[in-house]
Amino acid sequence: MEFFENRYMTPQGHQLPDAKSRYRALTAIDQSLVVEAGAGTGKTTILAGRIAVLLARGKNPENIVAVTFTESAASELLLRVREYIRRLRQDDFPPGLGDVFKSGISSREKICLEKAEENLDNLVCSTIHGFCQRILKTFPVEANIDPGATIMDERQSNRVFKEVLDNWLHKTLSDENGALIAGLITRYGTNYTSGYRHIQDVANRIRAHRNVKAANPEGFDEKLEEFRNALLSYVTFIKALPVPEPKSKIIADSFTHWCELAQITSNSDVNQLLALIDFPSEHGLVTKNSRATVTTYSQKARTVDWYSALDGTKKSINDARRQASTAYERVRSLWNGEIRLALADQLLADLVDNLKDLLNHYQLYKRSAGLLDFDDLIIGTRNLLRHGKHGLSVRRALARQYEYILVDEFQDTDALQAEIFWCLSSDDDSHDWTSFALRQGALFIVGDPNQSIYRFRGADVDIYTRARKTFPEDRVLSIVTNFRSSASVLDFVNNRFNQPLSEPDQAGYKALKPFRLYSDNAQAVVS
Known part of the structure; x- marks a missing residue:
């Protein structure tokens, strides 16, 4: 009508x-x-x-x-x-x-x-x-x-690309320069499928947008230095207590190790980068529900040496708790904000550079087979x-x-x-x-x-x-x-x-x- x-x-x-x-x-x-x-x-x-x-x-x-x-x-x-x-x-x-x-x-x-x-x-x-x-x-x-090349439909090109990806991964994982790919695949433990799918997803996106360039994070080294200073602030405060509170001391020791891992730059080895990213989740640090304060002990626990060292007053305990909490929250805020994002950006930039080689293999395969997508x-x-x-x-x-x-x-x-x-x-x-x-x-x-x-x-x-x-x-x-x-x-x-x-x-x-x-x-x- x-x-x-x-x-x-x-x-x-x-x-x-x-x-x-x-x-x-x-x-x-x-x-x-x-x-x-x-x-x-x-x-x-x-x-x-x-x-x-x-x-x-x-x-x-x-x-x-x-x-x-x-x-x-x-x-x-x-x-x-x-x-x-x-x-x-x-x-x-x-x-x-x-x-x-x-x-x-x-x-x-x-x-x-x-x-x-x-x-x-x-x-x-x-x-x-x-x-x-x-x-x-x-x-x-x-x-x-x-001029006689065969035009592949979407299903055919996806199948061919997956074959090239699998062959490239096999070659890369046996190569001494394949640390990034190996690290990404194995970082999920024995569930290699998850790591493979993440790499496949990024590879498919780069394939669809071949001119894409992952931007290197600006001020990467400066951000890492700020993060290290935040870690050290917490460690310094806890260790300065006359008798450090046990739970806070455990966190301070972990922060000390974390600070050592954070001694990296934008040119650092990918294994160092992955270790830094994985460390907090492996040790239960700076998670959403984690806390790090000087604990308020019960009346019975007031005989503890560290409590006496803080004059045994409620005000002293509250001041110590507040300072420890502030220092810890600074670490958590930086990590869950700029730092983790900067590390992810750096990792993505490295991965995109690696996958450019995959795209070259894909192009060479299509040319040799007389295929176009x-x-x-x-x-x-x-x-x-x-x-x-x-x-x-x-x-x-x-x-x-x-x-x-x-x-x-x-x-x-x-x-x-x-x-x-x-x-x-x-x-x-x-x-x-x-x-x-x-x-x-x-x-x-x-x-x-x-x-x-x-x-x-x-x-x-x-x-x-x-x-x-x-x-x-x-x-x-x-x-x-x-x-x-x-x-x-x-x-x-x-x-x-x-x-x-x-x-x-x-x-x-x-x-x-x-x-x-x-x-x-x-x-x-x-x-």
Whole structure:
């Protein structure tokens, strides 16, 4: 069922609140645009409509690229474009296109649509991975890839990576430089599986983000010195008591050993680092419930020498307890705050450096076996377009081939993918892709930052925000009319999401407007 007629009017005969934005999204084919379209606002309709207008105005299908997030979405979009062409040739206007062709379809436009329909298979409508594969196979020499390489799906690449990881671990554990890996695997006792899974998790993350670099903690040596001083403060106080209280003395002795372990630097052996990290848990120190004070003994215990040495007064005992507690809490605060985090950061930085060797083994294995994974397609395309020798010439050739690039679900695009789209839509070659001047009409992106769900794959609402800021304000269009839900449902959604999605770290919230003001007395249902 069509939710609206071929013109942008509500059932009550009013113009849609975003009618002008919808019209520009369809007709301004000489402008690069951002279309922010909320849930249920007809994003696919807008994409298909703009492609249909491009074809009606004589643009060739082979010069148009539509990138969607899934293969099913690509198939749906292509079917919709085919349907729109057929309907336009019969003077049957699809949604919104009645406003575009107010005087009807001209004979020239029908000829263009007929020709486009015959060659519609030349229109590239695919996922970003499919599009990158097409580019790389066009320029295999420049991209330094095997043109006959097999593209692995996600399941295949995970299996191959695990095999390479297992072989690499076996080699590394038998190597004299494998102390870090061995320490991480064995630190859980005989449960080697836990350590293996931690290493596998970090390895998979680095594999997905190959340019990542673990930041070395700033001021590592200074923080360790502060921690050692805190340990010594407690030890010095306890040992200065005329007769040290037994329990506190045990803790002070442990702190003395701990202080010796803390005589490390950022360049220290990994075994020293692991020993320092594990020491408090092995000795029950500075845990959440642990305490270290000069104990208040019972009346019977007041004959103890250390109690007499403290003048045997309640004030003296309380003062000693307070000083011991303050010194101990200082150690606990530092350890559970900056120190443990700094040690973890240092350990992670060392692990990332170790795992770079694993990635090299993975790349060599794929090359020897004639394999590529999805990440190779993205990274390879980005590197091809940025290549110092071939980059600009390849980009110019692709610009002639793909004059119009349309991107759906842009909020789920990561930084490398965004850079690819900007490289293909501009002749600039500066380091920062967000400074590129886009060719007129070359790039058309549709997205909703409030629906970003793939942060774990590298997508980030910050990438969307940075990309949006590269467009002038008048090139950012808001589509807010929702055809899916009733007014009462949208009121509820707007009230609940406006405030949290308008916080400083969010991309902002645009309230959705109902197409149907009334629900014909039917209950509104959220499913």
